[in-house]
Amino acid sequence: MRKVILGFFLILAVFGTGNWVRAEKKISGRMVWRLSISPPPGAKKARLWLPYPRTDRYQRIQDPEVFGNYAYHGLFTDEHGNLILYLEWDLDRTTRPEMVLSYRVLRWEVVRNDFPEPPQSFNPENFKEFLSGNRYVEVGGEVRKLALEITRGKTSVRDKARAIYDWVVDNLRRDPKVKGCGKGIVCKVLKNRCGKCADLNSVFVALCRAAAIPAREVFGLRLGQEGGENLTGAQHCWTEFFVPGYGWVPADPADVLKTALIKGLSPRAPELRPVREYYFGAVDAYRVKLSEGRDLIFNPPQEGEPVNYFVYPYLEIDGRPVDIFRSPILDFEITWEKE
Structure with a gap:
């Protein structure tokens, strides 16, 4: 060797x-x-x-x-x-x-939840990659229609992103039988209303982009809480959306839904409120970013x-x-x- x-x-x-x-x-x-x-x-x-x-x-x-x-x-x-x-x-x-x-x-x-007021403008040309669709992330058609319905009446990036975050938590669920992190095929996830972290968080990203909010998936690994832990199956996906004049803000609706599943709670349960509030604008230290x-x-x-x-x-x-x-x-x- x-x-x-x-x-x-x-x-x-x-x-x-x-x-x-x-x-x-x-x-x-x-x-x-x-x-x-x-x-x-x-x-x-x-x-x-x-x-x-x-x-x-x-x-x-x-x-x-x-x-x-x-x-x-x-x-x-x-x-x-x-x-x-x-x-x-x-x-x-x-x-x-x-x-x-x-x-x-x-x-x-990472904690980034002290959003600036008033919001600033940005040049969409500088964020083409994070506003566009691809073969997995649809941003037009029914996805755009849904995004506009969810964000109707919202004016700031923060409020629109929060409305989308809450919609994902309230309307999707985690399916532990999905292999790995899931494929993140947005239209399929919206049809089935379930998936793993890449599935659920790719829906958040797609709806943000369809609402003209730059957004991206972040792929990495969960870190262990104790020494000697096996992380072979610990892959995880979370998200970031862009707030003009402030920068990239983390969000992880999939981890809210995972916690709800583990604890046997409704996403709207009062006991889940601290988790739900935390993962909009923050992510814990138990994760490492590997790629985008x-x-x-x-x-x-x-x-x-x-x-x-x-x-x-x-x-x-x-x-x-x-x-x-x-x-x-x-x-x-x-x-x-x-x-």
């Missing part, structure tokens, strides 16, 4: 719990990704892309290390500004590819189709994507050691 010390900062991982917890305003620990590949007979080349957290205002990544028997690796940035750890293996020389990535994470709670954007083309580019969103490892064997949910080819584990 070779050891490589990466001479740069990585993004601090932030972890949310889903069952509302905000006991700490700042947490720190070490996150470790362990991956191994069992390639099929006759395979020649394995290529792996991993989401790599970026240091920003609310998270800091330190002391990164990569171990592995790979032939090549590098850190790259895609068009959305996401960091990508890319690795290659020559399967004629390495029959059991493996690697370990670890880094120290420092993450802060949908329909992603990596750097270096993958040979498969654009990737819906990036919180899971992405693997190609001889140019063919591997379904990590169904195939035994890739085995990975993410663990957390709290400091």
